Structures are given as structure tokens and as C-alpha cells.
Amino acid sequence: MEKKFMKGCEAIAEAAVRGGCRFFAGYPITPQNEIPEYLSWRLPQVGGAFVQGESEVASINMVYGAAATGKRALTSSSGPGISLKAEGISYLASAQLPAVIVNISRGGPGLGSIQPAQSDYLQATKALGHGGFRAMVFAPATLQEAVDLTYNAWEYAERYRNPVMILMDGCLGAIMEEVEFPEMKELTADNVKEWCLDRIDGREDDHMITPILPEPLLEKLNIGKGMQYKMWEKLDTKVEEFMLEDAEYVVVAYGIAARVAKEAVLRLREEGCKIGMVRPITLYPFPKASLNNLDYTKVKGVIDIEMTIPAQMREDIELQVKDRCPVYEYGRSGGMLLDDDGVYEAIAKIVKGGE
Amino acid sequence: MKQSFVFSGSGGQGIMSAGITLAQTAIAMQKHSTFLPEYGPEQRGGSAKCTVIISDAEIISPLPKKCDTLIAMNELAYAKFIGDVKEGGTVVVNSSRVKTTARDDVKTISVPVDDVALELGNVKVANTVLIGVLIGATGIISKDVVIAALSKKFKEKSPAIMELNIAAIEKGIELGSKA
Incomplete structure (x- = not known):
């Protein structure tokens, strides 16, 4: 068509x-x-x-x-x-x-x-x-x-x-x-x-x-x-799991934020970082299993990217991570938009800085 | 190859229209494109900005921090967005309205598109002249495809408007390729 x-x-x-x-x-x-x-x-x-x-x-x-x-x-x-x-x-x-x-x-x-x-x-x-x-x-x-x-x-x-x-x-x-x-x-x-x-x-x-x-x-x-x-x-849970297999860091983002974050994930992969992404397509029901079933012997951090401050999805993420690794967040708010460089730099700082 | 363009100016200068024409032409050439408008609550005269991305591959993020090419239709827009151009990028300015330029690490192409459009018969085609300049200077889209797109768009309005726009594109290409 x-x-x-x-x-x-x-x-x-x-x-x-x-x-x-x-x-x-x-x-x-x-x-x-x-x-x-x-x-x-x-x-x-x-x-x-x-x-x-x-x-x-x-x-x-x-x-x-x-x-x-x-x-x-x-x-x-x-x-x-x-x-x-x-x-x-x-x-x-x-x-x-x-x-x-x-x-x-x-x-x-x-x-x-x-x-x-x-x-x-x-x-x-x-x-x-x-x-x-x-x-x-x-x-x-x-x-x-x-x-x-x-x-x-x-x-x-x-x-x-x-x-x-x-x-x-x-x-x-x-x-x-x-x-x-x-x-x-x-x-x-x-x-x-x-x-x-x-x-x-x-x-x-x-x-x-x-x-x-x-x-x-x-x-x-x-x-x-x-x-x-x-x-x-x-x-009816819908989710996109992206490059999770060997991931040491997992970004969680939905909607427009997920597109900006995916660009950052690809850039970091090119630099050799083991990073993947979980993108909820249904926010309710939340894709709990995608986060609960991560291999936490490998995963060192989960990063919530949202175009809002403070992050709102974080609580749903934390309920699945269950303190098995730190949860970080980055966002923009009030009508200020996320952008490729901003999201990349925020994630890179966590991943490379080991913060 | 992925390239981003920011068109900027004020409401009424045909900023959105120029951006959509660029994006649609790219798509007609089997490329991928996104067009994202940004404007305030004003009905007329407020600042107008749109971001167009053209890419051979599917476009993941439509929100680049910096653009490859800035098109500034007035002084205010130039001042506001000149900092967002990548080093080595291109800036097309409407020198009928933009009198000062600020960066020498970018390629600046100055064309008085308002004056050119007036000479052609109507200042409203300044944005079409600008698309021509962009084609002449960068070759990002094909002249034939954009003329086909404009012909389709303006055919129903009137043959005179269609011809004026085609003349504007051609004049723009001529000026852009010399720049």
C-alpha cells in the first residue's frame, strides 16, 4: 500500500x-x-x-x-x-x-x-x-x-x-x-x-x-x-526488547524518549559499551517480566529516560529491579525537549563513569 | 547518510511550508524524512521553526541537538539558532533581513531572498527561492522532483502561482550554485 x-x-x-x-x-x-x-x-x-x-x-x-x-x-x-x-x-x-x-x-x-x-x-x-x-x-x-x-x-x-x-x-x-x-x-x-x-x-x-x-x-x-x-x-503486554542479551546497562524509555534513547544506545554500542533497552509499548499493563527477568549478575544499572522531571515510570521500574542494581534517571521537563546529545551524554556519564 | 535542517523565521514567512516541501521531495526520492514543527501560541508573527531530517536509513531519533544546515529567514531566528549548527555545517541566510553573521567555522550562504522574490513579483515566494538556494548550494534534493512537487501543490491554486514558484526555484538554484 x-x-x-x-x-x-x-x-x-x-x-x-x-x-x-x-x-x-x-x-x-x-x-x-x-x-x-x-x-x-x-x-x-x-x-x-x-x-x-x-x-x-x-x-x-x-x-x-x-x-x-x-x-x-x-x-x-x-x-x-x-x-x-x-x-x-x-x-x-x-x-x-x-x-x-x-x-x-x-x-x-x-x-x-x-x-x-x-x-x-x-x-x-x-x-x-x-x-x-x-x-x-x-x-x-x-x-x-x-x-x-x-x-x-x-x-x-x-x-x-x-x-x-x-x-x-x-x-x-x-x-x-x-x-x-x-x-x-x-x-x-x-x-x-x-x-x-x-x-x-x-x-x-x-x-x-x-x-x-x-x-x-x-x-x-x-x-x-x-x-x-x-x-x-x-x-496483552507489549514491549520492545533491544540488545539485551549481553547488556550491562539497560535503558528504559517509551514514546519519543525511546527514540532519542535508542540513538544513544546504538552510539554507545559502536563505542563498545554493552548496553540495551526495554521499551514499554503498553505502559499499563507494564512489561514487568522484561525488567524482572534481566540477568542481574551482569546488569550494573538501569537508566530511566523520560521527557519529564522527576521521572514518573521510575517506581514501576524499581518494583521490578528490586534493588538488584542501581536505578538512574535523566529527563527534560516543562516543554523542554530531549535531544540526541543530551541523552547520549547523560547515559555515557553513567556507563563510562561507573557512577 | 543522515542530514538535519533547521528552518527558522517568523510566522508568515513560509517556514513550515518550505520544510514540508523539502521533506516531501526527499520522500519522493525514496529517502526517509521527518518534519517536526515548533511554534508558540501566537496565531501570526511569532517565531517559527521546523526541523527536517533526511536519511537513507530509517530515522530513529527525530530530535538532534545540532543541525547540519540552518536556514535563517530573519535576524532573530539567526541569533537564536546559530549556536545549534554543527562545526563545518552550512548556514543559509536571508540577507534581505539578516545583516550580521556570527560564526566563521560554518559555511555561510547569503542570498537576499526577499528582494529576489519581490523582483520575481511576490515576496511570498521568498521561501521557494530559499529552497532553490538550498538545492543549488548542496544538491540535497533533485530540482526535477521538487518542481514536480510544487507543480502538484500549486496546480489547483492557479497556473500563475505555479509558474511563479517554478521561476522562484530556478532563480534560487542559480544563486545557490554561485554561492
Whole structure:
């Protein structure tokens, strides 16, 4: 298939349409505006609906409504807007509704800056909303990966009846590179789920809300969710392991940071350093085994590279390293970008200096 | 071979457009390319910068610290980014606006692209003249392929705009190869 030279946000939007998305609601915020802009003309072409909501809160609740009808629904935003959607995302998880939420992240906290940053890792992986639920978090590093993950995101959302997040920083949202799109998914009657509104025969009271549940029922729901999260870990963890075999130092990085770090790893390999990399593609479930199973008789250090300060993935890394070697971190923050030389020098100082 | 270019200037000077044209032309020549824009919250007139990487191999990191070639369309952009050029690199300056140069460890190519574009009929094609200068001076992309790309881009606007841009490319190449 022909390759297209495309902007990250637009590539995600097109991949969503091809993956079956037929409803979008969102509210503008930099650096993700090209997603709604693209979908505002693209969705009507395929019989879908685009709504620019009056707020983030309204938009996420429209997504809730659309998901309840069995349509593949999407919203996108950036850090401050995702915070506003938190309530709605938690309600989606509670009502067991599938939806995809894209966060093109920028500098934080607060209004932060409009420049790229990886500052929403903790929010995405630990608490997208109140109540202790989890969502799968996909973190693409290239636009091709962003296309492929977005295209299939609803398969996961519907399989587990749970929201799915795509977390990508503003760099990858704005960058243009070549992508290849898969065919448009043809959704048949089989794709209309038995659980959605108007699908359950004989049900008199056809609505889908998250009421105050009787406590034993709510506990049961949460036990089920807990079991599901364990299942994700087994079945759905995605990770790239790079040059680990003889590695004495292991870099851990995701998304844009992983691309900059990989360049540094290759440069250090050329200089004879035994260094490799673990790149989580799913941030939740976190690829625990890739770090837990490293050969710690060889590994002298694990280096966390993130475009945020302080590093947020570090705790997940430390839980797997279990004090078997030191964990280091390097990053930039607030919309200041990582760069090849900066990351190389930071890693080289640890590896060569034996610090 | 991997080469990085930084186009810089202010909003409205066609910085992004020039960067995209370079990247698209490289891709049409079966090379790999990335284009990364950076701009502030301003709708017009703020600083504009984009980084283009062209490579024979797949591009891993799109965030180089230093670039091989800087294109500076105004004094402010020149001052801001001249320090980011590799030693021995190339700097193309719009000498209609950039009056002072600061480094002698880089090759500086000065062309008054605003004035050249005005002479051709419209200052808006200054960025196209600049791409021509880049081709003339470095040969990084093919003249035929970039003309094909511009023809495709401007064909729908009007034949006059298309021709003006082609004239701008050709004038730029002429000036760039002399520099």
C-alpha cells in the first residue's frame, strides 16, 4: 500500500476512522487540535458524527452515550483536558463501556506549557479517574505504531468493556513521517454487542447508567476488574526488547524518549559499551517480566529516560529491579525537549563513569 | 547518510511550508524524512521553526541537538539558532533581513531572498527561492522532483502561482550554485 507523509495527530485520526470509530466529541486544546479538525470533515464522509462539545466534561459524557449504543467512540485532549474528563472516564469504567481516549501530552502541572512533555504517565497508568480502576495505556514511539495501535484499540476496549488510552507526547502529535494505513474495518452486525442499548430482548428497563450499586454487587464488579487486569498482564503486554542479551546497562524509555534513547544506545554500542533497552509499548499493563527477568549478575544499572522531571515510570521500574542494581534517571521537563546529545551524554556519564 | 535542517523565521514567512516541501521531495526520492514543527501560541508573527531530517536509513531519533544546515529567514531566528549548527555545517541566510553573521567555522550562504522574490513579483515566494538556494548550494534534493512537487501543490491554486514558484526555484538554484 502507498505510504503517506502525515502529521501524528492526523494519522491517529485516520487510523481511528479505519478502526471503526464513528463518533467523536472533544474540546479544543493544543497540541491535539489536528485530531478534531481532521475528524470534523472525515467522520461525516463515513456516516459518522463529529461534535465539538461545549466542554471536556460534556464531551466525555457524549462519548459515554455513544459507547452505550455500541458505536465506536473517541475523544482526545491534552493533560489539562484529560483531568477534566477524569470523572467521565471513571463512569465509563464503572458502566463497563468501551471507548478510546487519546492524550497528546504537554508540559505540566496546571495549564503547564503547550510544548511536548511526557508528564502524564502517572495519571494514565495509576488513576485516570477516581475509584481505583485501570485502563490499558498504549504508548507508540513512531507514527506507524500509533496508526497500528489506534486501529486496534477498540478491539481491546470492547473485549474488556473498558476505556483504552493512547498516550503520545506533543512531538509525535506534531511530527510528520511516513505511515501506511490498514484497510477500513467493515463492522457487521456481529460487532454490535449484545450488551448495548436496545439489544437485550425482553428487557423492560433499557438504560445504561452507573447507579449507586448495592455494596456486594459493587464489590463483585471490582473483583472482576481485578482479575481482568491480571489477565491483561498475561495476554496483552507489549514491549520492545533491544540488545539485551549481553547488556550491562539497560535503558528504559517509551514514546519519543525511546527514540532519542535508542540513538544513544546504538552510539554507545559502536563505542563498545554493552548496553540495551526495554521499551514499554503498553505502559499499563507494564512489561514487568522484561525488567524482572534481566540477568542481574551482569546488569550494573538501569537508566530511566523520560521527557519529564522527576521521572514518573521510575517506581514501576524499581518494583521490578528490586534493588538488584542501581536505578538512574535523566529527563527534560516543562516543554523542554530531549535531544540526541543530551541523552547520549547523560547515559555515557553513567556507563563510562561507573557512577 | 543522515542530514538535519533547521528552518527558522517568523510566522508568515513560509517556514513550515518550505520544510514540508523539502521533506516531501526527499520522500519522493525514496529517502526517509521527518518534519517536526515548533511554534508558540501566537496565531501570526511569532517565531517559527521546523526541523527536517533526511536519511537513507530509517530515522530513529527525530530530535538532534545540532543541525547540519540552518536556514535563517530573519535576524532573530539567526541569533537564536546559530549556536545549534554543527562545526563545518552550512548556514543559509536571508540577507534581505539578516545583516550580521556570527560564526566563521560554518559555511555561510547569503542570498537576499526577499528582494529576489519581490523582483520575481511576490515576496511570498521568498521561501521557494530559499529552497532553490538550498538545492543549488548542496544538491540535497533533485530540482526535477521538487518542481514536480510544487507543480502538484500549486496546480489547483492557479497556473500563475505555479509558474511563479517554478521561476522562484530556478532563480534560487542559480544563486545557490554561485554561492
